[in-house]
Amino acid sequence: MTTPENETYSAQDAPEFAAAQFVRWFRDVAPYVHDFRGKTFVVAFGGELVRDGVLNALIQDLSLLSALGVKLILVHGSRPQVNEQLRLKGYDMQFGRGTEPTSAPALECAKEAAGEIRLDIEAAFSQGLPNTPMSHAKIRVISGNFVTARPVGVIDGIDYQHTGAVRKIDVEAMKAVINQGAIVLLSPLGFSPTGEAFNLAMEDLATSVAIALRAEKLIFLTQDRLIKDPAGNTITELAREIADRLLAEHELDEDTRAFLSHASRAVKRGVARAHLLPYTLDGSVLLEIFTHDGVGTMVVEDALDDLRPAEVDDIGAIVQLIEPLEADGTLVPRGRAVIERDVERFTVLEHDGVIYGCVAVIPYLEDGMAEMACLIVHPEWQGEGEGEMLLRHAEMRARAMGARRLFVLTTRTSHWFIKRGFVRGSVSDLPKERQLTYNRSRNSLIFIKRL
The missing domain is CATH 3.40.1160.10 (Acetylglutamate kinase-like)
Known part of the structure; x- marks a missing residue:
């Protein structure tokens, strides 16, 4: 449907698509x-x-x-x-x-x-x-x-x-x-x-x-x-x-x-x-x-004094952060060996020698995507914006890799991601390599964000 360049409409006779677009934008x-x-x-x-x-x-x-x-x-x-x-x-x-x-x-x-x-x-x-x-x-x-x-x-x-x-x-x-x-x-x-x-x-x-x-x-x-x-x-x-x-x-x-x-x-x-x-x-x-x-x-600022790349010596602390969430089903079990293999993909939050948060970014650049995984903040440190900090860091890191979209799989924190600009996706939206490893028995929800 096309309209003359300078033609305007009142609220009553505006085309339905234009009115819906305006309402959605205002919200x-x-x-x-x-x-x-x-x-x-x-x-x-x-x-x-x-x-x-x-x-x-x-x-x-x-x-x-x-x-x-x-x-x-x-x-x-x-x-x-x-x-x-x-x-x-x-x-x-x-x-x-x-x-x-x-x-x-x-x-x-x-x-x-x-x-x-x-x-x-x-x-x-x-x-x-x-x-x-x-x-x-x-x-x-x-x-x-x-x-x-x-x-x-x-x-x-x-x-x-x-x-x-x-x-x-x-x-x-x-x-x-x-x-x-x-x-x-x-x-x-x-x-x-x-x-x-x-x-x-x-x-x-x-x-x-x-x-x-x-x-x-x-x-x-x-x-x-x-x-x-x-x-x-x-x-x-x-x-x-x-x-x-x-x-x-x-x-x-x-x-x-x-x-x-x-x-x-x-x-x-x-x-x-x-x-x-x-x-x-x-x-x-x-x-x-x-x-x-x-x-x-x-x-x-990104509070980068507390944010740094993970090292081999951090593996034990990362495992301790992940294990309680694996035990209650929030995260899929990975095992220490997987963390050791992927440690260079992790970033940790550290304060006074205590690691209290982490996030991993996994590239799938053939599809122009990256996965954000294991975004965790220790319960005693939550509520001060650390999760937002890790999310912003993951987005910047994914962009630096060349990814155009960031995706996450979750079973219990969908609303947190929706509030931060992620939209619901499906298994077919994942990179082909990631589709092959998707655990259908967990039925994790998929959320994607354009970078």
């Missing part, structure tokens, strides 16, 4: 709405987004988040606008990536550019035309001297003049604003106790604010600075330890490296999630937040 996003209500997001973007005409669409999406109860801090950059001001005024200098000296004329250009962008953002949030996403929004945007800055000073003999760094964030003042339902808007400028203004890096400012507020999310909107695997596919979730490893290899381009380093720093310092999103994709913020897989790269 699917409800858990995310509940989860993020009252949480703080720091959303940061450079002047490139404004230059490329994407600001209005972004403001509409952010106003929706605000209406859903998300507390928002916006941090904008202005590098292309500052460079344009410098060019128009006949100055030779241009700002690039990285920390550079800011002369007095360049600071004046930075003030002008920041003022223009701030007014554009405030105007966009003030829209209220009927039949638009901004109708009845009535969102207040508050700017102010929330950021105390200090001069970068002289480094290796270079005087950075009016280039600054964040010294302090007025957390209480920001919380007072966002707790009243308003949005805090920060320009890349900070002020010293002596009244001087300093030019700040947008990425550093946003990261410092997210850390100070213990934000749920730090979101960087970039032109397309996502982390890709060797096949060119976007890596949707990245453990901070792996992000740091990528940064140490010095193979990323300068922009991607800068965004990823700030994302890693934020997560290391207590921000729950840091995201790199393409502003070139319309609605990328909503797609990242309200869909399971998202559209960007998300950096997470």
Whole structure:
């Protein structure tokens, strides 16, 4: 069935498939709405987004988040606008990536550019035309001297003049604003106790604010600075330890490296999630937040201090975790010999020398699949998110292997997997090799998740 591109329907005469699709989508996003209500997001973007005409669409999406109860801090950059001001005024200098000296004329250009962008953002949030996403929004945007800055000073003999760094964030003042339902808007400028203004890096400012507020999310909107695997596919979730490893290899381009380093720093310092999103994709913020897989790269801490590959010396502890579940029928009996053979497929959770959880990932790459098995957390350690941690690790490990789908067999924990994005499958959906070893007498349920 096809419809004209611009044709719309009322709720009464909408085609049945479209109405069902809408209802299903609305129900699917409800858990995310509940989860993020009252949480703080720091959303940061450079002047490139404004230059490329994407600001209005972004403001509409952010106003929706605000209406859903998300507390928002916006941090904008202005590098292309500052460079344009410098060019128009006949100055030779241009700002690039990285920390550079800011002369007095360049600071004046930075003030002008920041003022223009701030007014554009405030105007966009003030829209209220009927039949638009901004109708009845009535969102207040508050700017102010929330950021105390200090001069970068002289480094290796270079005087950075009016280039600054964040010294302090007025957390209480920001919380007072966002707790009243308003949005805090920060320009890349900070002020010293002596009244001087300093030019700040947008990425550093946003990261410092997210850390100070213990934000749920730090979101960087970039032109397309996502982390890709060797096949060119976007890596949707990245453990901070792996992000740091990528940064140490010095193979990323300068922009991607800068965004990823700030994302890693934020997560290391207590921000729950840091995201790199393409502003070139319309609605990328909503797609990242309200869909399971998202559209960007998300950096997470993953508590990797407790998570490590299993070793031969861990076999006894793994067997002790598995045996009670084998005895009550939750897991199929494997035997110590099988664990010894497959130990390199296991990851364990260890704290103070005690192994309290494990998971195994078994590849079936000819079918583009991997099996997650033996996901176990000791009963005394359950309830603190360790199962989620092991699941995320298994998903990342399966992706790294090249698997496109992850499957699990279970007899007693089906609801746990359904809540985490797995869907019911059948024996015929399993890899051919795994179909041959499927134990029909146990009648285990099969659940599959796209990666």
